[in-house]
Amino acid sequence: MSLGEAAAGGASSTPGRRLRLLPWAPLLTILAMLAPVAFGLGGTLLPALGWLPALGGHGIGLDAFRDLVAWPGFPRAATLSLTTGFAATAVSLALVCLVCAGWQGTRAFTFVQRALSPLLSVPHAAAAFGIAFLVAPSGWIARALSPWLTGWERPPDLLIVQDPYGLAMIAGLVAKEVPFLLLMTLSALGQVRSGQSVMVAQALGHRRTTAWLKIVLPQVYVQIRLPVYAVLAYSMSVVDVAIILGPNTPPTLSVQVVRWMSDPDLAFRFQAAAGAVAQLALVVAGLAVWRLLEFAAARAGRRWIERGGRGCGDAALRAAGLAAAILVSLAIGLGIAGLAVWSVAGFWTFPNLLPDSLTWRGWARHGPEILSAASETVIIAGAATSIALFLTLASLEAEHRHGLRPTRRALWLLYIPLIVPQVAFLTGLQTLALSTGLAGGRVAVILAHLVFVLPYVFLSLSAPWRAWDARHATVARALGSGPDRVLWRVRLPMLLRPILVAAAVGFAVSVGQYLPTLLVGAGRVETLTTEAVALAAGGDRRIIGAYALAQTAAAFLPFAVAILLPRLLWRNRKGLGHV
Amino acid sequence: MSDATRDGLRLEGLVVSHGGHRLLAIDDHVRPGEVLTVMGPSGSGKSTLLSVIVGTVDPAFAVRGRVRLDGRDLTGVPPEGRRIGILFQEELLFPHLSVGGNLAFGLPPDLRGRAARQARIEAALEEVGLTGFAGRDPATLSGGERARVALMRMLLSEPRALLLDEPFSRLDAALRAQVRDLVFAAARARGLPTLLVTHDATDAAAAGGRVFEIGVPVASG
CATH class of the missing domain: 1.10.3720.10 (MetI-like)
Structure with a gap:
């Protein structure tokens, strides 16, 4: 803000050092989202083809796929993926x-x-x-x-x-x-x-x-x-x-891949990788079929209209x-x-x-574990959401200051992490982490969550951000405020509610992540979600109920804050439209 | 500020084009206290002209020529350094600030001390008949009250030129004349060169100054 204040006084037009980083924000955002997907896909494809030196795989071949197809459950698992999905x-x-x-x-x-x-x-x-x-x-x-x-x-x-x-x-x-x-x-x-x-x-x-x-x-x-x-x-x-x-x-194909990934016999990793590639192929084929169905439906619809x-x-x-x-x-x-x-x-x-x-016995007995899983959940979700919010705001502000135009292609990029099946690149990320000895850290899990949190935060915030009447900025600058002061004193306060809602969306997305936590955390990072799902097989409804309820609360409470806080802060400001 | 440095607003060979297509050209000198009315149909680039002068023009537009205010070349000067006030069709009061907060936003930081600043704001409100409005939520004001707050907010920032982007077109007839007179009187009293953009002939007549008609409508304007 001091920067804006200084610029307000004089005619200085040289942007500060910090500003010159801003144009890079969109690229950094895209990298944070897509680099893990790209590396992960590579890390899945190589072992699927037999190349995984850490486990003694040096040859290139189709053995892993042969093993996959030889698994008796394969046709059923693959079919289930298609039928349930469609x-x-x-x-x-x-x-x-x-x-x-x-x-x-x-x-x-x-x-x-x-x-x-x-x-x-x-x-x-x-x-x-x-x-x-x-x-x-x-x-x-x-x-x-x-x-x-x-x-x-x-x-x-x-x-x-x-x-x-x-x-x-x-x-x-x-x-x-x-x-x-x-x-x-x-x-x-x-x-x-x-x-x-x-x-x-x-x-x-x-x-x-x-x-x-x-x-x-x-x-x-x-x-x-x-x-x-x-x-x-x-x-x-x-x-x-x-x-x-x-x-x-058998279970669905993705579940089977995760079972193989968690098998103590590391040799199953090759088969898991092949299964993940098969899952990716299934999804690509599924999308292609859906596209064909769109054409058919459009044709039928036109005839219906005519x-x-x-x-x-x-x-x-x-x-x-x-x-x-x-x-x-x-x-x-x-x-x-x-x-x-x-x-x-x-x-x-x-x-x-x-x-x-x-009885409170269930809560009392498992209270400490639930509390520790909840704090892990909140730390990861808080960190991933903060990074996502920062990158999103920086990208949107860069777009505003440098006159960049959002394109259709940029929108597709945002959806890539949501369309590429998680299992297809997260298995690869785990394999890569295994090879480099980086597996199992909280930081790695936060970065993996960021891949999914970022698109949702961006999608949630970009519409209200772009809908903001930019003439407010023109007025504020004509009144002598630099771009930073306009951002901090006008735009962010006016957009407080959508910003908090976007943060709540991001938080909820992170809280709900199962596979990234399990695979990238190598089973050592325990959140409410991984614990709850792990309890599924046991079938103890009392513990499951407690964990799942805590999970819901963790995802829901930020929304309550996002809706109540602006009402409290702006209770005398009808123009912000939430009274 | 001595009157010797008061040269007014000069638009020197200003040509704005978009994608190789010439949108508008203007060469003019608006003297202190004078109102120049720019008229043209929607899409003719009136608002683009204002954005060039205020310094927020979209980089997609190519601008040749220069803008001078009181002799100073504004090329490359950011909007906050130009000392050009602007009023839009909507008042655009900041909805998260009180009326007093809106006025304080534009008050130069070199007026120091809480009490002095508050006194300045109270005086400004009094000037337009809004005594005691400092604590009000802008959303609770009437259209005429909002227009007066927007005017005072702009004037408190001590601009040396004034741009008006159809600022009266949303007000009903009675209020419109009243606000219009207030704005023009304020501009004259402070000797501000004023550029009014409108497509309304009565606004142009009320301004009483020269009228500059711009171009044929183009889609990209």
């Missing part, structure tokens, strides 16, 4: 379209928005545990229906969670991806004047839902294509949700959309409630809806 993405997208098509601009839509938005911060693992508790044979759904409807006097012997078709896993993914896609769609809707378009189409005699699907969807889809690809790639290769809700014998039908079943479609949205928020909401109840449950007889007794 089903979860298609269902999520369809639900989001139905809700928006049927209800955009209504009060119910505002309600749905309010109900679904907070779910975004719930970590995948916690949501998956919550749903697992809900649908399990001894879960709330079975209890609510027993014995009057089902006749069950004790929990039935049914494989609902971890079913061989991955249906529970698909449900878990849908519940988490619907809020994400809805938020992305909402921000896209603002750009295409959807309300007016629908009104015009309605004036031409189309019903609301069909009008939206015919007119708005084609425009919106272009805007949300990258997020949809990210959802597809994520759903095809997710590990933590698959461990909790997915099938076991036929000029005015649509039917409007009421049914609208009802289905709303019901699905409510179901999603209930599934996660009740799931979290279930986690909370289980964490303090004593004896809990079936089919009672509530435990016979409550």
Whole structure:
């Protein structure tokens, strides 16, 4: 600020030394995101081809792939990756379209928005545990229906969670991806004047839902294509949700790769690398197929529009959309409630809806471990978020000061870490770390989290940052303030809320990371997420409930701060628009 | 500041182009206390001209010629060193600062001491009939009150020239004449060369000075 003050007095135009670093911020940001992905992919590909000197692999060949294909579970695991990924993405997208098509601009839509938005911060693992508790044979759904409807006097012997078709896993993914896609769609809707378009189409005699699907969807889809690809790639290769809700014998391909990576017999590393490459290939093929489906859907859609039908079943479609949205928020909401109840449950007889007794014993016994995992989680998330926020603000400010234009290609770069499957490059990073002796540090984990935190922080902050009326800066500078003073005294305070929200998003993303913590931390860095997922196999609901609840709280509390703090600080400032 | 150094605002052979396409050209001298009105349809580059003078022009525009204020060449001088005040169509009061905070923002740092600065702000508010408004949230002011605060904020920074980017077009007719008269009177009283950009003929007539028409509309403006 002293710099700005000095420049304000005179006509000095030489920028300080610090300013000259600013133009490098965007490049540094891209490097922080993409260098680990690139090195990781290399570190996966080489051992897959047999080259890993640390483990005595010097030859180049396809032995690892031969071993992979020889694994009897391979066809099933690969198929599961495709089916669960496509089903979860298609269902999520369809639900989001139905809700928006049927209800955009209504009060119910505002309600749905309010109900679904907070779910975004719930970590995948916690949501998956919550749903697992809900649908399990001894879960709330079975209890609510027993014995009057089902006749069950004790929990039935049914494989609902971890079913061989991955249906529970698909449900878990849908519940988490619907809020994400809805938020992305909402921000896209603002750009295409959807309300007016629908009104015009309605004036031409189309019903609301069909009008939206015919007119708005084609425009919106272009805007949300990258997020949809990210959802597809994520759903095809997710590990933590698959461990909790997915099938076991065999598991999905990504889960199997992680099992091989953690095998004490290091020889399995080659096979793991080959599996990771196969997972990458599957995702690339999946994206290509999805692209073809887009073409086909566009063709069919054009024909549908040209036929000029005015649509039917409007009421049914609208009802289905709303019901699905409510179901999603209930599934996660009740799931979290279930986690909370289980964490303090004593004896809990079936089919009672509530435990016979409550006890803090679980929390008391595991309190110290939960606390230590929570502090590790907060340190890592705090560090990764701070770095991400700094790089993002520096990049955006560099863009502003040097007149750089955000390009379509830059947007693609942001999505690369979200589209390349985690397992494909994180295994490579672990292998590289193993070869260089750097594995297992907290710093390495922070840098790995940064790869995923950065895109979300950037995506969350860039829109409000760029939407800020730059004439405020012109006025402030004409009043004698240098660029630094404008940044610190005008822009940052005015954008306090979106900055805090972006930080909260970044924090939640870091809290939810399972695979980067596990693989880059070499199993030695223990966060709430790694501990909770590790407990999945044991099946002790009381401990799982406690860990998953702590994980949810860690992800959610920063959002509460992000919303409450500006209200407190700017309570007498209506112009900042959050009173 | 002696009157000998008061030469006003000179636009010397100013040519602004975008991608090899000439957007506007102007060569003029706005004397202290004089108002030059620049008129033209939207897209004709009026706002670009202002951004050239104030020093915030987008690097995508190529600028030839120079801007002089009271004899001083402003080429390469950052906006904060130019001493050119600007008023936009919206008041752009900083929403996180109180009315007094907004005025203090532009008050030069060489006026020292809390009490002295506060007294200066109170006096400025009194001058425009807003006595006791220092603690108010700008969002609670009426349109006319906001316009007056924006004017005083700009004047407190002691500019030596004044740029007006359609500053009255959002006010309703009665208020519009009132605010317009206040701004022009303030500019005349302080002997500020003033450049008014507008597409409204009544604004131009009220300004009473020369009118400069710029170019045919182009898409990139």
